[in-house]
Amino acid sequence: MDRQDTNTQKNENSEIYDDARKIITDALLEMGTSNNNVVFISMDSSAGACGTSFKKAFPQRHFEFGIAEQNGIGEAAGLAISGKIPVIAAYVPFTTYRPFEQIRDDLCKTRLNSIILGNNSGFSVSALGPTHTILEEVGIFRALPNMTIICPADGTEYRQVLEVASKINNPTYIRISRIKSKRIFGEEHKLVFGKADVVKTGEDITLIATGTMVSKSLEAAYELEGCGIKAEVISMSTIKPIDEEAIITSAVKTGKVVTIEEHSIFNGLGSAVAEVLSKKCPTKMKFIGTPDEYAPVGTYEELIDYYGLTSAKIAQSIMDFYKKQ
Amino acid sequence: MSGITKNEVKELIRKSYECRENILKMMQFGEAHIGGAFSSLDIMTVLYNMILRHDPKNPKWEDRDRFILSAGHKCMALYTTLENQGYFNKEVLWTYNTFNTKVPMHPDEKALPGIEFPTGSLGHGLSVGQGMAHAGKLDKKNYKVFVMLGDGESAEGSVWEAVMSAGHYNLDNLVAIVDKNGLQVNGRTTDIMNSSPLEDKYKAFGWETRTINGHDFNEIYEALKDIPFKTGKPSAIIANTVKSKGLDFAEDKYEFHHWHFKESEIDNAVKNIAQCAREELCKIG
Numbered sequence: 001m002d003r004q005d006t007n008t009q010k011n012e013n014s015e016i017y018d019d020a021r022k023i024i025t026d027a028l029l030e031m032g033t034s035n036n037n038v039v040f041i042s043m044d045s046s047a048g049a050c051g052t053s054f055k056k057a058f059p060q061r062h063f064e065f066g067i068a069e070q071n072g073i074g075e076a077a078g079l080a081i082s083g084k085i086p087v088i089a090a091y092v093p094f095t096t097y098r099p100f101e102q103i104r105d106d107l108c109k110t111r112l113n114s115i116i117l118g119n120n121s122g123f124s125v126s127a128l129g130p131t132h133t134i135l136e137e138v139g140i141f142r143a144l145p146n147m148t149i150i151c152p153a154d155g156t157e158y159r160q161v162l163e164v165a166s167k168i169n170n171p172t173y174i175r176i177s178r179i180k181s182k183r184i185f186g187e188e189h190k191l192v193f194g195k196a197d198v199v200k201t202g203e204d205i206t207l208i209a210t211g212t213m214v215s216k217s218l219e220a221a222y223e224l225e226g227c228g229i230k231a232e233v234i235s236m237s238t239i240k241p242i243d244e245e246a247i248i249t250s251a252v253k254t255g256k257v258v259t260i261e262e263h264s265i266f267n268g269l270g271s272a273v274a275e276v277l278s279k280k281c282p283t284k285m286k287f288i289g290t291p292d293e294y295a296p297v298g299t300y301e302e303l304i305d306y307y308g309l310t311s312a313k314i315a316q317s318i319m320d321f322y323k324k325q
Numbered sequence: 326m327s328g329i330t331k332n333e334v335k336e337l338i339r340k341s342y343e344c345r346e347n348i349l350k351m352m353q354f355g356e357a358h359i360g361g362a363f364s365s366l367d368i369m370t371v372l373y374n375m376i377l378r379h380d381p382k383n384p385k386w387e388d389r390d391r392f393i394l395s396a397g398h399k400c401m402a403l404y405t406t407l408e409n410q411g412y413f414n415k416e417v418l419w420t421y422n423t424f425n426t427k428v429p430m431h432p433d434e435k436a437l438p439g440i441e442f443p444t445g446s447l448g449h450g451l452s453v454g455q456g457m458a459h460a461g462k463l464d465k466k467n468y469k470v471f472v473m474l475g476d477g478e479s480a481e482g483s484v485w486e487a488v489m490s491a492g493h494y495n496l497d498n499l500v501a502i503v504d505k506n507g508l509q510v511n512g513r514t515t516d517i518m519n520s521s522p523l524e525d526k527y528k529a530f531g532w533e534t535r536t537i538n539g540h541d542f543n544e545i546y547e548a549l550k551d552i553p554f555k556t557g558k559p560s561a562i563i564a565n566t567v568k569s570k571g572l573d574f575a576e577d578k579y580e581f582h583h584w585h586f587k588e589s590e591i592d593n594a595v596k597n598i599a600q601c602a603r604e605e606l607c608k609i610g
Binding site for chain 1: 448453459487
């Protein structure tokens with residue numbers, strides 16, 4: 001059954017912005033308080049990666065490894081196979097690429113319950129250049145059997161995501177933006193693993209977005225409404241495993257699907273949606289995301305503008321696509 | 326005075342050579358990493374027979390000592406040792422290299438009881454063992470974690486990340502055993518990438534070390550029974566071993582890291598092993 005937009009914070013009163021890192025910091029402390037098996041692993045990243053409060057409250061359950069990420073993931077595997085729930089946190093490149101083989105062999109192959117936080121995702125720290133602006137890791141992780149990927153859409157989901165991930169019994173990668181996220185969902189909203197949320201209904205075209213791009217797509221949808229296009233907006237917080245039913249139901253209704261992500265259009269959300277549609281419900285699609293290149297240096301605002309990821313530019317792209325159909 | 330009797334040593338020799346013979350029999354199903362399996366076998370024999378607190382009938386016993394074979398390609402030594410200990414039926418060994426086997430060329434923890442962690446890609450085991458050691462400390466358990474590495478494997482940077490942090494965390498329930506046979510797949514370790522002096526490196530990172538002859542059962546036992554060598558420090562045993570130990574035509578030859586044998590060579594190898602076992606037993610008297 002579709003999860004309709006009854007839980008959605010409506011546009012007119014949605015001007016609340018949340019700091020994901022603060023929410024995750026509090027959530028980690030809360031989870032550590034309620035569950036003695038939760039351990040936190042940092043790689044000289046505890047302060048910037050949401051571990052400050054946990055570290056202070058539970059020093060025995062915090063393991064610091066310095067700038068040595070392969071070792072951090074291996075340690076996490078040893079703890080996890082011994083019944084602990086490791087939460088590993090650092091900037092995206094250091095929890096994904098550097099220790100990739102340890103993630104594949106030691107966490108994924110073994111199906112160990114563990115949580116990898118990819119802090120400062122997408123263009124969060126784009127001033128640091130392409131070594132730190134990672135736009136491909138969802139695609140790379142999507143290829144790993146047993147890996148789960150969650151990109152929360154707003155503060156309400158960030159608040160719940162650790163608890164949800166801790167019960168999946170597989171490694172879970174959580175993509176965390178440093179940019180304050182616009183509140184989309186009301187307090188009663190439940191982040192359900194593997195389930196998409198229809199945040200706006202519509203009949204003319206389907207927009208499927210993830211993470212930071214859900215609020216942008218929602219804004220774009222309201223702009224399109226002014227032009228007479230009724231867009232349905234789906235928030236796809238769990239990218240793997242993806243909610244096939246939600247994709248197909250909406251695609252059948254609208255016949256046109258656009259995906260929007262702060263990530264490369266190769267192997268990310270758009271590809272995941274295309275894999276479903278090409279197999280079960282061939283539908284015309286447009287991918288909005290970044291191209292096959294390393295991003296230039298700039299501010300967050302400059303880069304989302306450069307890559308057409310502002311709500312105005314998303315609306316324009318969708319309009320162009322819509323008119324061609 | 327030795328900590329183990331002459332008869333115990335003889336029994337250990339018999340067991341380790343029985344395992345070597347079983348490894349050769351497994352090879353009817355294909356080629357194998359025989360060099361490292363044979364160099365590490367005597368250490369595993371002492372570990373499983375005399376040192377590890379473990380229960381083959383209850384392989385997940387939470388207080389058990391853990392053993393991780395970080396150099397996973399030496400797993401035939403582990404398979405035959407576990408079989409010898411009664412973890413599983415011998416018939417399992419005769420499925421080596423067959424489709425969906427429980428005894429593949431690298432160990433799989435989901436396939437067999439007694440395999441603590443899957444390994445294969447080198448340089449992973451010590452970090453994983455360190456995590457298990459930390460879990461033991463958190464849970465106030467007394468178990469020890471033994472990780473066996475190779476000297477070729479010791480070129481991996483990840484090994485030294487773990488050596489550094491285990492020293493930093495004073496993990497005296499963690500033991501690294503380096504099966505230092507001096508050879509790796511393409512030649513002599515001193516030529517490919519010299520990892521020596523291992524003792525000095527481990528010491529520099531805060532470990533207590535001991536160097537032994539990895540084929541002398543007394544020395545192996547004496548070192549392993551003294552773990553931790555020092556309270557508050559992780560222990561490293563540098564075991565000087567001989568690649569393909571027990572097969573005289575293959576000993577200390579890198580070509581036998583992964584033996585692509587001719588079928589006719591196996592019978593000869595079995596005879597060779599039996600002869601070597603007799604000689605070892607004669608030496609004990």
